[in-house]
Amino acid sequence: MTNRGKIAVGGVAVGLLLWWLTSFWIALAVIVGVPAIAYLALDPSQRRRLRRVSRKELNR
Numbered sequence: 001m002t003n004r005g006k007i008a009v010g011g012v013a014v015g016l017l018l019w020w021l022t023s024f025w026i027a028l029a030v031i032v033g034v035p036a037i038a039y040l041a042l043d044p045s046q047r048r049r050l051r052r053v054s055r056k057e058l059n060r
Contacts, residue, residue, distance in 0.1 A: 018027035042050065
């Protein structure tokens with residue numbers, strides 16, 4: 001399994017655990033909010049590089 005796959009499985013597991021322990025909306029806020037905050041914390045040059053890598057993986 002690739003590193004991205006492991007991260008995705010871990011994210012789903014954390015989301016389900018949060019959903020079980022708290023309300024749906026708190027779990028959804030954490031699942032959506034953490035990656036969004038991490039993306040916004042990047043420098044503009046890092047964001048460009050991340051978008052460029054993502055496009056290459058999609059064969060654009």
